[in-house]
Amino acid sequence: MNKLVLIGGGHAHLIFLRELLATPIPHEIILISADPYQYYSGMFSGFTEGLYGIDDIRIPIEKLCQENSVEFIVDTIIEVDPINKTAKGISGQIYPFDVVSINIGSSISELLDSTTIKSIKPNYQFPDIIDQFRSGEKPVIIGGGSAGLELALTTTAWRKNNNQEANVTLISASRLLSSYGTKGSTKIRQVAKRKGLEVIENETVEHLQQNVLTTKRNQRIEWSHLLSLTGPIPSPLFKENELLKDEKGFLLVNSTLQHNEYPFVFGAGDCVTVEEYPLLPKNGVYAVRQGHLLVKNLKAYLENQEKLLHFTPQKRFLSILSTGNQEGLLTYGSFYFHGKISWKIKHYIDKQFMHSFHY
Ligand SMILES: Cc1cc2nc3c(=O)[nH]c(=O)nc-3n(C[C@H](O)[C@H](O)[C@H](O)COP(=O)(O)OP(=O)(O)OC[C@H]3O[C@@H](n4cnc5c(N)ncnc54)[C@H](O)[C@@H]3O)c2cc1C
Incomplete structure (x- = not known):
């Protein structure tokens, strides 16, 4: 009998637990995650807008483990040693393994090395942070990708529904949704304008002071709450781990999701670079696909x-992409559609995902 240690309660490991229920395996399995719950980012926008409560957007990992006779431990892993086959937790605990699988997600780059700005990653920090952010006097989001836009637009919707001035600003270093092509950028720009979100494109933040930031082109923007959503960076777990990381600091695996030199080290989701697909975007869709x-x-x-x-x-x-007021921007290849139906489809898909874990 081998000892399998699963680090992180991300999408891939939840799928592992779900499938274990159907076909159990005769090995000792331990899941270690930073929080007893996994928060589902697909529903973060709906939570921000006030459409979902906290229990709608989170999956109790411990319960899922209990159902599968998997031991669950709350700890943040800070070191994985493939030579001695051990993982170390922030608690000081050492966890030996025969096989290890890592699914801890990514981090978000800190804005100008500011330690005063809190991050929504790991995901369990999201509800508290967004609660304060959306009701702040002048909330500002940095990052014009899908995550930044979703949260900026749904914060705007929540404020209007709660009789607060919109007052939300989004700053993007490039054009909005630059990875979607110009049609997508144009569409979302129109939507943002119509919904009263102030957008500043092709502009970077140069100086950050308490309640005021200055951009490269010298614009001064007041802020009461700041959220940085400038794209995924590696988790600190692999920062110093020369044996396991790629040049960017993600866990390097091959297309079987194993490390080449240490094949007993598996990984999936945002925390890995798949050698054959180094430019693969980091999103929940691939985390789920890799999970299966x-x-x-x-x-x-x-x-x-x-x-x-x-x-x-x-x-x-x-x-x-949820754009607030139960509307969404649906994209598939070069096809785009914005409206209520898109949001309904998103709501249905996300609910189905949660129901597949019985919640
Ligand atoms: C606002 C927002 C909205 C998004 N919306 C979408 C969307 O609609 N569709 C989509 O496809 N993608 C979306 N994404 C991207 C998506 O969130 C990530 O790509 C996805 O969560 C990655 O899944 P994962 O399983 O790799 O990691 P995660 O979902 O981040 O899960 C990692 C788990 O590991 C735990 N953990 C973290 N560090 C440690 C550690 N050191 N030790 C132990 N446990 C640890 C965490 O608590 C968490 O439970 C969104 C991102 C954001 C920020």
Whole structure:
């Protein structure tokens, strides 16, 4: 019997637990995560707008573990040593393993090394931070990608519904939704304007002072609450880990989701770079897709099977960005649609995802 340690209660490990219920395996399994709950980012926008409560957007990992006879431990892992096959928690506890799988997500880069601005990552910090942010006098979001836009637009909607002045500003270093193509940028710009979100594009923050920031082109913007959503950076776990990380600091795995030199180290989701697809965007869609493969490969590896499956990312996937007031921007390849139906589809997909874990 082997000891499998799962680090992080991210999408892939939740799928592992769910599938374990259907086909249990005769190995000792421990899941260690930073919080007893996994918060589902697909529903963060709905929470921000006030459409979902806290229990709608989180999955109790401990309960899921209990149902599967998996031991659950709350701890933040700060070191993984592939030579001695141990992981170390912030608690000081050492966890030995035969096989380890890591699914801890990513971090968000700190704004100008500011330690005063709190991050929504790890995900369990999200509800408290957004609660303060959305009711602040002048909330400002840095980052014009889908996460920044969703939270800026749904904060705007929440404020209007709660009789507060919109007063939300979004600053983007490039054009809005730059990875979507110009059609997407134009559409979201129109939506933002119509909804009263103030957008500053192609501008970077140069100086940060208490309640005022200055941009490269010398614009002074007052803020009461700041959220930085400038894209994923590696978790501190791999920062000093020369044995496991790639040049950017993500865990390097191959398409079977294993480390080349230490094949008993598996990883999935935002925390990994897949060697064959180094530019793969980090999002929940790929974390879920890798989760299904991870389940099969971990089981095969534990049963000493030689052939493992290979991850191939799908070329296109449906993306729906919530824009507030129960509207959404749906994109699929070059197709775009904005409206209430898009949000309804998103709501349905997200609810189905949560229901698949019985919540
Ligand atoms: C506001 C926002 C909205 C988003 N909306 C979408 C969307 O609609 N669709 C989409 O596809 N993507 C979306 N994303 C991106 C998505 O959140 C991530 O790509 C996705 O969460 C990655 O999943 P994961 O399983 O790798 O990690 P995560 O979901 O981040 O889960 C990591 C887990 O590991 C735990 N953990 C973290 N560090 C440690 C540690 N050191 N030790 C132990 N446990 C640890 C955490 O508590 C957490 O439970 C959004 C992101 C944001 C910020």
